[in-house]
Amino acid sequence: MPERVMVSGLGIYTALGKGVQTNHQQLSLQLHGLSSLDMLETLHAKSFPYGEIKETTSDLIQSAQLPSQQGFNRTSALAILALQEAYEQAGLLPNNACRTALLNATSVGGMCEIEKHYFDMLNNPSAYKYLAETIDCADSTQRLATAFGIKHFLTTISTACSSSANAIMLGARMIKAKQADIAVCGGTDALTRFTINGFNALKNIDKNYCSPFDANRNGLNLGEGAAYLILESESRCLQRKATPLAFISGYDNFNEAFHPTAPNPAGEGAYQVMQRALQRANLQTSNIDYINAHGTATLTNDESEGNAMKRLFHNLPAFSSTKCYTGHTLAAAGAVEAVFSINAIQQQCVYANLHFKEAMPETGLIPQTVFEKNIPIQHVMSNSFAFGGNNASLIFSKV
């Protein structure tokens, strides 16, 4: 039996606020963080609600207290602020001597800054040399690595909306295989005109607050944020007297190969990935106490995920989507929701799904609609499904 993979630190920054406590508090009060845009300029600023963090990029960079601010963008600043919290909670110092692996995820990387200057850059590249390194997805990862003194292993994963779930999964695998002592996993994405226009072109954004699993749902709301988990083996946790917050008992990645952007309405891929994660965790469906669903509130996702949950679970446990609080934070979503799932274990609570009125006729499923505490939560499942059928499911368990 390989050792258990423990989660010893969490860090998060979303539209609900900075820090695990703040996020939990807002969730428990059923207060969402969605609003029109104030920080990002786009024609669609007032057309839709967004999970925007109400700090300017320069204020974010300031508060990260970096030795040099050259070339830092919103994506990197959010990542650094979230990871600082995770390190603090885990009782780790930057530049620690152990073999630390950084597994980061992003969907558009430095696009937040590049898109503002792109056409000036084409005309006069020399004036924008400071952005040269920020043009891809690796930039934010390398900046995190430099800020936290990580050299042993660093990589970046981009599988659209399941990116950071895959980063967490790789972290768990590397700890199990003893390829790293500490795995820092998560993701970061800033809101960009690029993604807003992309999802708008797909006609996937709701003009109102999104209503996951509701019969009249009409699309997602986009958000931004960053979240990180610190993973390590149980023996290492004991040895350095760190307090584990939860452990990762199951995970799976499964491509459903159905359609370039849409899931199978019957939920075949979602069913498979959840079932395989359960098998790996050696758990029965009855062991799952709460599902933090992918629940984007798009017509297709919620139908597909709902059908899959209904088929897999004979007695469906409490489930909700927390994307109605933070917006869909894309590559960060898997890690953001992993933090919420672990919070549910820590606080023995389930979070409410907002704006739900009427069950989808396809499934008749009713999500958790009120915040509830003092209920025993042993195992939580967290789903992340993506473009290209790139599905992932994680299971977190109480220590």
Place this chain on the structure above:
Amino acid sequence: MAPLYIISSSCISPQPSFGVEALLNEMISYEGNRLSCIEPDYKQFINPVQIRRMSRALKFGFSAAMDCLQKVNCQPEAIIIGTGTGCLTDTEVFLHSIKDYEETALNATPFIHSTYNQLNGMIALNKKVNSYSVTYVHRAFSFEHCLLDTALLFDENEIETSLVGCFDEMTKEHFDMKMQWGFWKQESIQSESLLLHNSLGSIAGEGSTFFMLSKTKPETECNSILDIATLFQPTVFDLEKEIQYLLAKNNLQLSDIDILLSGDNGDTNTFEANDFVKRFCASSTLLYFKHLCGEYDTATGFAVHLANQILTEQVIPDYLYHPEEINKRSQKPIRHLLIYNNYFGMNQTLVLMVNY
């Protein structure tokens, strides 16, 4: 790590590497510091409707993957792809359309195609592969991490076969910007003489390579990838330590490395590290590959394809030597080959391969 046995390999590059199994007798030399892929007839792999919708990177990436799968008679149990920039053309087209159409009535296709895991999804959809699927997008570690992930899956007894590949394209816009930012040589050169130009910058390239990798050793003669290391901004001391560690892990001596295939891209900024590895592996025959494919995030994919051919054929074409070291031709049997790649200093990697 578990050895990764190479069952098939397909490569689309600026050289006529596609559709031929053997090493090329001659190389094509390009002028102008930008090497573009020789594109195959896509109709063999893609239906005409899709051809019109897909950008270059998707087309050559998809074709390389399909060709690689057609050579073997099995479904992969994982699809793992590395790309530094994904479908750059689609990203640029979407950026332009946001400006040109002032954020209204946009076509979503370039946006969808700009998503980095697009090729994973297309291959899976086309071949009906329900499997583990991941896209690594970490600059010049992207391809290497696909190999490492596969090795881990083999070690975990999760799978027996994996389709691993990489793709990156260079566009005019991106080339021009990076020219101003000092990535490419300011003077226009002939690619075959890349290593003779002592100046800053390299030459731009692109390409796609796919491999079918197996956990089980095939019965026929074959090659495998024995080990991989990825180093972030290493010092030469870090490099030395890593090479020693790699050799020790695999019970090898420096003298066992018959060939060092160097990813020296001709940029004088990386002279120190390239020179160090060259001197450290002085007993190995020294070969180069960036003058053939140009510099790009996943150029190591091209190098592994080339190395696989060298190991199989036990032949070294003259064009792989440094133009001034052609008299150092080696006739020795080739068993172990080490690829050292250096992407502008920040990402440096080692891939150790062996012929059985």
